[in-house]
């Protein structure tokens with residue numbers, strides 16, 4: 386089976402996320418996509434987030450209609466995941482990917498889904514090189530970010546020579562970048578303008594960006610009075 390892992394704060398999950406998962410599924414023939422709601426993403430340790438339980442509930446609602454989409458508790462806080470207590474440490478993606486891998490067959494192939502904005506920082510991630518060894522990447526274009534920057538964003542030791550990446554150094558870069566130590570599939574034509582920050586800001590100033598939300602998620606946000614200015 387081909388399995389996708391899509392991690393994020395999902396605060397809240399929106400149509401942009403769902404579009405990335407659908408496009409990745411089609412492109413790489415994924416049988417399942419796990420949406421891993423982050424508890425403490427290491428790079429956002431200083432920001433406050435909506436409690437995990439709300440972000441997970443919204444994810445469950447947004448993925449309910451699609452059999453292949455699974456809301457994942459892999460990074461849930463201990464009290465919610467049912468897992469044995471362990472030392473409190475940030476959840477690194479490499480740990481999550483390895484524990485997902487352990488639960489599958491050796492023949493299963495893993496893919497990591499990510500938007501280009503987040504991929505720009507991949508070189509700073511904990512053990513990034515190992516993550517490229519564990520799985521193939523599917524990088525989705527996002528308004529304001531160019532897929533032409535994919536090769537430059539790689540951890541230094543994986544960065545290829547310029548000749549190799551020339552075909553990808555165009556705004557409309559597409560296809561697959563296959564390098565020693567990294568395979569990257571580019572999803573160029575998504576152009577999804579949805580952003581969780583914009584959705585939160587709109588709601589807190591009394592506006593609505595419902596068009597970017599699943600109706601069930603939008604209803605949940607209203608019921609639970611999330612993102613309102615206090």
Ligand code: ATP
Pocket residue numbers: 392393394395396401402405498499500501502503504525526527528575577578579580581582583
């Ligand atoms: P924020 O706007 O607060 O940064 P976000 O909308 O990017 O939030 P995250 O939960 O941080 O949501 O994103 C999870 C993953 O989804 C990241 O890899 C991000 O790049 C990707 N992503 C989010 N929105 C889009 C989009 N509109 N198009 C492509 N990728 C996206």
